[in-house]
Amino acid sequence: MTRAFFFDRDGTVNRSPGPGYVLRWEDFYFQDGAVELLRWLKSHGWKLVLITSQQGVGKGLMTQATLDDIHARMQDQLSHRGAAFDAIYAAIGLDATEPRRKPSPLMIQEAQAALDIDLAASWSVGDKERDIAMGQAAGVGMNVQLGTDAGADWEVSSLRQLHDHLIRWERLMAA
């Protein structure tokens, strides 16, 4: 069993595209501190799992191939810096037809089975209430809110702040 850190994508790993979708790689920008946080977690033994809703595919605004291409390029950039995700799960269907869509815990449960993850020892971070609700529904031990939606176990204002807290927390746990 291993612990994992579950990341939301848009608004967490990369800058939010606003009300729309990231439809091409040229519009994908890592958030400040994202690569550094991912690399640090990986070097401290965490599995990195991306859990994302990409309804733009279900709506016909982009193809599955385009979404795969965006993720391949993201992984290429991350792997050069020792920060690649171990697994990526995307819900592409529309609300009514997509049982895996957040806040359903199904994508986390798929990752748990594939990577033998200890969910109670795992963490999640996301920018929306549904990210927090998903993590809590799946039994993820700590669910961190980026920003100020309600209901999280913990709120941080930036990935850099989360990274600073984690470094201190690891020192406490190791002591």
Ligand SMILES: [Mg+2]
């Ligand atoms: Mg988000």
